[in-house]
Amino acid sequence: VWTRAGVSVAAVTVMVGVAGCQDGATKAADEPVAQSPASAKQSPAEAVQAAYKKTAAAKSAKVRMTMSLPADSKAGGGTMEISGVQGWDPAVMDITVKGSMFKELAGAGGGEIPDAIRMVIANNVMYMDMGTANAAQLDGKRWLKLDLKAAAQAGGDDPVGFGGMDGLGNLNQDPAQQIALLLDSKNLKHVGSEQVEGVSAERYQGTLSFEEMLAANESSKVLSEADRAKLVESVKKAGLKGYDTNLWVNKEGYPVRMTVSMEMAGGKLDLDAHYSDYGSAATVQPPADSETFDLFGMLKEMGGAGSGA
Known part of the structure; x- marks a missing residue:
C-alpha cells in the first residue's frame, strides 16, 4: 500500500519527518519577543516567534487538515481529509x-473499504478502526495496530520507503515546530489582515528550499553520510524543490490556519490545516489489547516461520 502511494507518502514523510525537531524551535524559544503576536509594531519574525511560544505552551488543539494532489499527478490525485x-x-x-x-490507498490492501477510518496515535503506535465487517478477518478485532517505530526500524536505511512509516507517525507533529520553520525563511513577510472562517487574523508568508530545511533540521544530523545521501537522492527523484508556507495568527496570538505547498515532479502537494480550541494536554485513549490486531507482530511471526509462511 505504502509503495503504491509513491509521491504522496514520500512527500508527507519528508515534510513531517524532515521538518520535525530542528533548530528553529530553539531559536524561537530563546529570543525575546513582544506580548502580542498580532501587533502591527512587531516584525514578521517577532510575530512568528511569539506564535511559536503560545502554540508550544498550549500542548493541544483541534485540527482539520486537507492534503490534496491534482488529478493528473503520478500518484493518482485526490484528497485526504483529517479531523480530530x-x-x-x-x-x-x-x-x-x-x-x-x-x-x-486503503483499496490497495483489499477487503471492504469504509468511507472513513478513525485513527489513534499514542506512544509511537498507530491504531486504525477497520470497522465491524473487516473485524471478521482480524480474529474479531476491529482495531489494527501498527508499531511505527518497529516498522521504521524494519525499513532499514530506506528514508522514504517502509522506513518512512515513522514519518506517518509524525503527522501529529507539534504545529509549533512547523511555525518555527518560518524563522529560517530568508523572505518571511507580513502579508496583511485577512478573515479566516469569520475570524480576523494576520497572515505571514515564507519559503524554504529543501536544502535550507535539511540544514535547519537537528534530527537529520544523526543520519550517516550514506543515509543522508539516500534521503537527498530520494527527494531529488520526487522533484521536491521547496516549501511555500502561509500562517494566519488570530488576535490572541494563536495560529488558526497554516498552508504548505510543495511542487514536485509528480504534482503539487497542498496541505491546508485549521486549528482551534487550544488547551491543556489532550487525553487520547488507545484501544485495549483485546480489541487490537497487531499487524507488525503478525508479519514478524510470518517472517520467523520461514519461506513457507
Missing part, C-alpha cells in the same frame, strides 16, 4: 481520515 484532536506534550492524536486519496 492532536496533542504535542505528549505527542498523541485521535482523528478521522477520509477522502478520495484515502479510499485509493
Whole structure:
C-alpha cells in the first residue's frame, strides 16, 4: 500500500519527518519577543516567534487538515481529509481520515473499504478502526495496530520507503515546530489582515528550499553520510524543490490556519490545516489489547516461520 502511494507518502514523510525537531524551535524559544503576536509594531519574525511560544505552551488543539494532489499527478490525485484532536506534550492524536486519496490507498490492501477510518496515535503506535465487517478477518478485532517505530526500524536505511512509516507517525507533529520553520525563511513577510472562517487574523508568508530545511533540521544530523545521501537522492527523484508556507495568527496570538505547498515532479502537494480550541494536554485513549490486531507482530511471526509462511 505504502509503495503504491509513491509521491504522496514520500512527500508527507519528508515534510513531517524532515521538518520535525530542528533548530528553529530553539531559536524561537530563546529570543525575546513582544506580548502580542498580532501587533502591527512587531516584525514578521517577532510575530512568528511569539506564535511559536503560545502554540508550544498550549500542548493541544483541534485540527482539520486537507492534503490534496491534482488529478493528473503520478500518484493518482485526490484528497485526504483529517479531523480530530492532536496533542504535542505528549505527542498523541485521535482523528478521522477520509477522502478520495484515502479510499485509493486503503483499496490497495483489499477487503471492504469504509468511507472513513478513525485513527489513534499514542506512544509511537498507530491504531486504525477497520470497522465491524473487516473485524471478521482480524480474529474479531476491529482495531489494527501498527508499531511505527518497529516498522521504521524494519525499513532499514530506506528514508522514504517502509522506513518512512515513522514519518506517518509524525503527522501529529507539534504545529509549533512547523511555525518555527518560518524563522529560517530568508523572505518571511507580513502579508496583511485577512478573515479566516469569520475570524480576523494576520497572515505571514515564507519559503524554504529543501536544502535550507535539511540544514535547519537537528534530527537529520544523526543520519550517516550514506543515509543522508539516500534521503537527498530520494527527494531529488520526487522533484521536491521547496516549501511555500502561509500562517494566519488570530488576535490572541494563536495560529488558526497554516498552508504548505510543495511542487514536485509528480504534482503539487497542498496541505491546508485549521486549528482551534487550544488547551491543556489532550487525553487520547488507545484501544485495549483485546480489541487490537497487531499487524507488525503478525508479519514478524510470518517472517520467523520461514519461506513457507
